[in-house]
Amino acid sequence: MLAFEYGKNLGLAFQLIDDVLDFTGTSASLGKGSLSDIRHGIVTAPILFAMEEFPQLRAIVEDGFENPENVDLALEYLGKSRGIQRTKELAMKHANLAAAAIDSLPESGDEEVRRSRKALIDLTHIVITRTK
Numbered sequence: 568m569l570a571f572e573y574g575k576n577l578g579l580a581f582q583l584i585d586d587v588l589d590f591t592g593t594s595a596s597l598g599k600g601s602l603s604d605i606r607h608g609i610v611t612a613p614i615l616f617a618m619e620e621f622p623q624l625r626a627i628v629e630d631g632f633e634n635p636e637n638v639d640l641a642l643e644y645l646g647k648s649r650g651i652q653r654t655k656e657l658a659m660k661h662a663n664l665a666a667a668a669i670d671s672l673p674e675s676g677d678e679e680v681r682r683s684r685k686a687l688i689d690l691t692h693i694v695i696t697r698t699k
Contacts, residue, residue, distance in 0.1 A: 569668045573687065576665035581694045583658035586611035587651055590642075592698065605641060608632050612657065614641060617650035655695075662691040 589604045590613055604611050610628055618624045624644045632638050645651070666688045675681060 569671055572668040573665045576661040576668065577691060577694060580658045580661040580665065580691065583612055583654050583661065584695055584697060586613055587654050587658070588698070590645065590651060602638065602642075605632055605638055612654040613645055613650035615650075616653040617641075617645045617648035620644075620648045620650070658695050662695045666691045 586604070589602060589611065592601060605614065608631060614624070614628065618628065621644045624641060627637050627640050627644075630637055632641070669684050669687045672684065675684075
């Protein structure tokens with residue numbers, strides 16, 4: 568069960584940071600076009616959080632992003648919101664839950680087990696600080 572909790576929360580943290588990077592990363596570092604998700608009509612956590620702050624953004628989202636003006640408007644609202652920050656905070660929460668799952672495993676005197684546990688916890692930090 569702890570391994571499941573680790574994997575689930577690490578995966579959620581990874582995806583949330585991926586959502587942030589779609590708005591803040593560059594095409595070269597991401598390996599995909601920046602704003603790829605929104606241009607494909609995929610509404611991710613940063614936009615959902617922005618919609619909580621700016622309910623008028625919902626109409627733009629419902630209208631779709633085929634119109635480049637809607638993309639620009641959504642980005643304008645996103646820039647005024649805490650959507651990116653709240654997404655990062657949620658990713659951190661999930662990364663911490665993943666690390667806590669590893670910390671909850673029984674202690675071991677085996678050095679290899681200790682190194683493996685440290686590597687799994689280190690991975691939670693890598694996931695939330697990545698830039699690609």
